[in-house]
Amino acid sequence: MIKQERMVVTNQQEIAHHIFELTVQGELTGEMKAPGQFVHVRVADSFEPLLRRPISVASIDFESNQFTMIYRAEGRGTTLLSEKKAGDTVDILGPLGNGFPVEQAKQKAYLIGGGIGVPPLYELAKELNAKGIETVHILGFESKGAVFYEDKFRALGDTHIATVDGSHGTQGFVTHILNELPKDFDTYYSCGPTPMLEAVQWAYPEKQGFLSYEQRMGCGIGACFACVCRTTKSETDYIKVCSDGPVFPAGVVIS
């Protein structure tokens, strides 16, 4: 069930350049169903900025009723959010959308992420590992200073890093790493910039894949049509990324 709750900040820290890890506590956590779901965050108590910011759930701890988000503070809203301290409260609406289908992987999965698309793959990796699925993580960032959670992913499986400027790991994009890796997996999951999702789909036309799309949002609950995309089904068929997605099987969304 979707809830709106003033959740309590239990921790906030900068874990890479302009990248913040924010953990909050409250009953809304208990409603989360799948990795890849997101929440809609009211970044300030003032009238402005009015629109909530969509942020993915990066990690869930049901025992302590806490979940963690990882976000890049770049615009006005996320910069305001980065000023929250432990003990403050944040107005959160969620959980929203449909996440990654964990049950679809059989033995081995590739998790492919780019930039701020990496966070939801962490909870996904945890849940797949808990089910005995081997995960390989292929993660792309701008530069060494923007890399986060490398050790946490390594603790869960084979992890490969690409940076655009070559300051860490392989120079280039995740696709440079994919070209070198065997195709011995049954399912891939991906989240990141749309051109990256397109490239991943092209790389594995024969594999089962699930992609998480990012789209500008208004309501976040399927009521305003701000986030519609066309689909491959027909000229007139549309989906709403917020409520039908953000995760879709490969080959469904025309981006």
Ligand SMILES: Cc1cc2nc3c(=O)[nH]c(=O)nc-3n(C[C@H](O)[C@H](O)[C@H](O)COP(=O)(O)OP(=O)(O)OC[C@H]3O[C@@H](n4cnc5c(N)ncnc54)[C@H](O)[C@@H]3O)c2cc1C
């Ligand atoms: C389903 C989903 C999950 C996301 N998960 C994460 C995450 O885990 N970590 C993270 O850092 N970012 C994530 N994003 C992107 C994040 O929502 C934007 O970076 C953020 O809204 C920008 O807000 P701002 O205040 O920094 O920028 P501003 O420029 O002040 O934003 C102005 C308006 O544009 C919208 N907007 C700007 N950029 C984006 C964008 N890329 N996607 C959607 N709306 C945008 C804002 O929501 C706001 O309404 C996600 C987006 C979606 C749709």
Ligand code: FES
């Ligand atoms: S954001 Fe309103 S319908 Fe998707």
